Amino acid sequence: MIAFYNSLIKNSAIILVSLLYGCSSVPKLEGHVEVPLVKLSLAYQKVAVTNQYDDPWEGFNRRMYYFNAKADEYILLPVVAGYKAITPDFVERAVSNFFRNLGEFTVFINALLQGKPSVGVETLGRFAVNTTLGLFGVFDVATKIGLDEQNEDFGQTLGVWDVTPGPYLILLILGPSSLRDDFGVGVDMLALQILIDELGVSGNEEILLTFLRSIDVRANLPFRYYASG
Numbered sequence: 001m002i003a004f005y006n007s008l009i010k011n012s013a014i015i016l017v018s019l020l021y022g023c024s025s026v027p028k029l030e031g032h033v034e035v036p037l038v039k040l041s042l043a044y045q046k047v048a049v050t051n052q053y054d055d056p057w058e059g060f061n062r063r064m065y066y067f068n069a070k071a072d073e074y075i076l077l078p079v080v081a082g083y084k085a086i087t088p089d090f091v092e093r094a095v096s097n098f099f100r101n102l103g104e105f106t107v108f109i110n111a112l113l114q115g116k117p118s119v120g121v122e123t124l125g126r127f128a129v130n131t132t133l134g135l136f137g138v139f140d141v142a143t144k145i146g147l148d149e150q151n152e153d154f155g156q157t158l159g160v161w162d163v164t165p166g167p168y169l170i171l172l173i174l175g176p177s178s179l180r181d182d183f184g185v186g187v188d189m190l191a192l193q194i195l196i197d198e199l200g201v202s203g204n205e206e207i208l209l210t211f212l213r214s215i216d217v218r219a220n221l222p223f224r225y226y227a228s229g
Contacts, residue, residue, distance in 0.1 A: 055168040064170040069225035071173065080219045094138045096220060099213050100149070101130045101137025105195050106188045110152040114160045119150050126150075154191075155184025175223065 055061065084092065104127040111120035126142035126149065134141040143149060158180050159165075166179030174185065201209060 054166075057167060057169065061168060061170045061176075064172065065176070065225065068170065068173060068175060072225055076173075076218050080215060083215050084219060092216075092219070095212065095216050097130070097134070097140045098137045099216055100140075101127060101134070102192060102195065104130075106154070106191050107150050107152045109191060110154055110157045110188075111150065113154075113157045114152060116152070119152065122147055123150050123152075153181075153184055154187040155181035158184055 087095075104123050108120050108123045108127065111117075111123055126147045129142040129145070129147060130137045130140060133139075155178075163180055165181070168176070169179050169182055170176045171182055174182065177185070196206060196209065
């Protein structure tokens with residue numbers, strides 16, 4: 001087991017160094033830029049999401065966007081395509097339901113931190129119903145009985161606490177967001193990891209669970225790089 005963890009740490013370090021090296025090169029982005037088919041009005045440009053954030057790290061963000069686009073094209077999307085090709089639809093739904101049920105934990109905590117007790121109670125009810133009647137979240141029974149899925153994260157919590165979004169920031173693999181929301185993602189991931197540890201999942205099972213969750217998240221995310229022009 002010690003040898004396995006040493007190997008895992010070593011391989012992770014190699015991958016991290018490789019990713020950082022890839023981000024350090026300056027890409028030629030001009031060939032990838034597409035002219036918008038419809039000219040945007042000035043009114044729309046003022047409310048566009050990307051215009052609501054300062055971008056003092058534009059050079060870094062451009063490099064990271066380019067690297068993420070290539071990683072998405074040549075690694076992540078092919079893995080997702082293979083997963084969807086060999087996995088029956090009902091199994092995909094079951095996997096997604098399972099991970100969404102785990103995510104109810106962070107939604108519940110953030111609802112309380114935001115002073116939304118009714119959302120917290122409904123979320124707790126969803127988790128209880130789906131964990132029991134839904135067989136650990138494999139089936140979404142809660143939605144069918146009127147307990148709607150909520151969407152609260154720590155980035156939103158910081159916003160409720162009057163923390164400003166901060167600069168526009170694109171992170172490795174995670175993609176574009178703001179500094180506040182990226183920090184929020186990190187906190188939510190840490191909270192979810194604590195829950196997984198409390199469930200007694202560790203070692204190879206934890207690695208498999210993390211890998212499967214990553215595939216599920218990307219499979220359900222419609223965002224495509226260079227597709228917003």
